Amino acid sequence: EDKVVQSPLSLVVHEGDTVTLNCSYEVTNFRSLLWYKQEKKAPTFLFMLTSSGIEKKSGRLSSILDKKELFSILNITATQTGDSAVYLCAVGDAGTALIFGKGTTLSVSS
Amino acid sequence: DSGVTQTPKHLITATGQRVTLRCSPRSGDLSVYWYQQSLDQGLQFLIQYYNGEERAKGNILERFSAQQFPDLHSELNLSSLELGDSALYFCASSVTDGANYGYTFGSGTRLTVV
Numbered sequence: 513e514d515k516v517v518q519s520p521l522s523l524v525v526h527e528g529d530t531v532t533l534n535c536s537y538e539v540t541n542f543r544s545l546l547w548y549k550q551e552k553k554a555p556t557f558l559f560m561l562t563s564s565g566i567e568k569k570s571g572r573l574s575s576i577l578d579k580k581e582l583f584s585i586l587n588i589t590a591t592q593t594g595d596s597a598v599y600l601c602a603v604g605d606a607g608t609a610l611i612f613g614k615g616t617t618l619s620v621s622s
Numbered sequence: 623d624s625g626v627t628q629t630p631k632h633l634i635t636a637t638g639q640r641v642t643l644r645c646s647p648r649s650g651d652l653s654v655y656w657y658q659q660s661l662d663q664g665l666q667f668l669i670q671y672y673n674g675e676e677r678a679k680g681n682i683l684e685r686f687s688a689q690q691f692p693d694l695h696s697e698l699n700l701s702s703l704e705l706g707d708s709a710l711y712f713c714a715s716s717v718t719d720g721a722n723y724g725y726t727f728g729s730g731t732r733l734t735v736v
Binding site for chain 1: 624626655657663664665666667670678680710712720723724725726727728729730
């Protein structure tokens with residue numbers, strides 16, 4: 513059965529800290545891995561990764577994929593209270609629906 | 623505003639009742655996906671429609687059904703509701719048949735069954 517596992521499930525840090533969120537997956541026909549940020553309601557898109565070793569960056573956020581070891585990490589540097597959210601990892605396989613992990617809840621205290 | 627519209631935003635109903643959730647996809651998107659999000663299960667895929675046809679089914683209960691209309695909006699019907707059906711129901715849309723390139727979520731409908 514295809515699955516996506518995220519760790520840790522929750523994390524509490526202080527403003528300015530750097531955090532690393534993990535996502536491992538087992539899917540039959542991998543096509544892409546996506547990261548979403550969910551605050552109050554709708555998940556919003558952060559990154560899509562399809563190739564190993566190529567880092568995607570957006571401001572203080574970055575992500576990389578390792579297709580050999582079947583995992584991805586999401587890094588957030590110099591965290592701010594606005595980074596507090598649930599971060600979701602999802603994998604697209606040859607089927608049509610994204611498979612989501614349960615998410616990592618990040619709390620950033622000031 | 624993501625461009626995906628879901629109504630209603632909140633719904634409170636009694637066990638045994640039937641409700642209909644509505645979703646209008648982003649302009650130009652042909653695929654609509656329905657997901658259920660509960661605290662312990664995360665985002666669970668229910669069903670997908672592409673240009674009016676059912677494309678894929680996930681863990682959708684027999685008490686639940688959906689359809690996509692010619693104008694591409696979609697409705698998710700939940701019947702014989704149970705307390706355990708209380709959750710956040712998301713609709714998402716994408717241009718293509720496949721979700722491999724991600725999709726855009728609506729803001730969800732929070733269903734509370736009492």
